Amino acid sequence: MDEQEPLRGFTVGVTAERKAEEIAAVFRRRGAEVRLGAALRTVPLPEDGELAAATDAVLAAPVDRVVAITGVGFRGWVEAAAQRGVGDRLLAHLRSAEVLARGAKARGAVRGAGLTEGWSADSEESAEVLDHLLTDGVAGQRIAVQIHGEPMRGFRDALTAAGAEVVPVPVYRWTDPADLAPLDAVIDAAIAGSVHALPFTSAAASANVLGRADRTGRGEELRRAVRDRVLVACVGPVTAAPWADEGLPHLVPPRSRTAALVQLVVDELPARYPLQR
Known part of the structure; x- marks a missing residue:
């Protein structure tokens, strides 16, 4: 070789x-x-459709953890909420939760929104985020997962199987x-x-x-x-x-x-x- x-x-x-x-x-x-x-390729979801419904679901009850998968996705979620007039309410709601970031760009978007991450993945891989959550324990927790493009069903199913209530927030879809x-x-x-x-x-x-x-x-x-x-x-x-x-x-x-x-x-x-x- x-x-x-x-x-x-x-x-x-x-x-x-x-x-x-x-x-x-x-x-x-x-x-x-x-x-x-x-x-x-990923395309943004309309602000008044699935994303709005997901934001309302997050706001319907306290969340224990929030997972920011991508910087552009997390910023897009906050910006869409602001355009609907619920941006400040969403950020206040998320401040009571632990925020986890999948890498530097997601961490930057979290901080740019005025929030502080409690943990971030060194590898910038979703699998490391999932491993951290499962190792730490999620039973009985309500977790909002910001999704970028792909539905992340394996990620969500693993959290659900471990006892969490998962609220997916799809900012983009893939095609x-x-x-x-x-x-x-x-x-x-x-x-x-x-x-x-x-x-x-x-x-x-x-x-x-x-x-x-x-x-x-x-x-x-x-x-x-x-x-x-x-x-x-x-x-x-x-x-x-x-x-x-x-x-x-x-x-x-x-x-x-x-x-x-x-x-x-x-x-x-x-x-x-x-x-x-």
């Missing part, structure tokens, strides 16, 4: 929407070719990317064997890669490729859920961090394809 470029000779398909170029650059520094094809050609090209390359690994950093991307393959008649071919040769690596168990639900092979690093995900691919690909170069 080339210690400086251990992935030379391999191609990695990056389907992330956020931080796609950053993730791609890390793989390129390790020698990999990278195919980019965003699996989704197909505006340009589907790059995603289709990544799927085709995985089926053809010219993409060797598909790393994922969100459950929504995992789900929509499978969904797009199904909607275009390539679902079984993609699943066969994953079973036979394509390495699927997911940053954490929530991200892996769409693959796990179908019994498809996938790997998860011991720590839910992007760096650990990259290292997992570095460790596994040369062992899986010893004659690739």
Whole structure:
């Protein structure tokens, strides 16, 4: 193995929407070719619809904890509440709760709103937030979870199973990317064997890669490729859920961090394809 470029000779398909170029650059520094094809895009929800109903649900009773997943999402929630005339009421309501932030940007948005976080995830991964909550204990607690794009059902279900009442606050929803050609090209390359690994950093991307393959008649071919040769690596168990639900092979690093995900691919690909170069 080339210690400086251990992935030379391999191609990695990056389907992330956020931080796609950053993730791609890390793989390129390790020698990999990278195919980019965003699996989704996020769009804001109307201020007078589902988001307003979620805000009203949060305000209906005291909350013990609030989870800020993204900076742009948390700011969008506060701004939408202000435009409805309930912004000050929402912030006063949240001050009695412990606020948890998934990383620096979410922490900055929390502080920008005049709140103080009680804890934040060093890894900036939702899986670390979930682990912290479950380890600390959530039974009997009412927890508001600000959602960005994907519904985070695995995250919410785990909290509910542990005894919490979860109030989801969807600020955005996810849909197909505006340009589907790059995603289709990544799927085709995985089926053809010219993409060797598909790393994922969100459950929504995992789900929509499978969904797009199904909607275009390539679902079984993609699943066969994953079973036979394509390495699927997911940053954490929530991200892996769409693959796990179908019994498809996938790997998860011991720590839910992007760096650990990259290292997992570095460790596994040369062992899986010893004659690739």
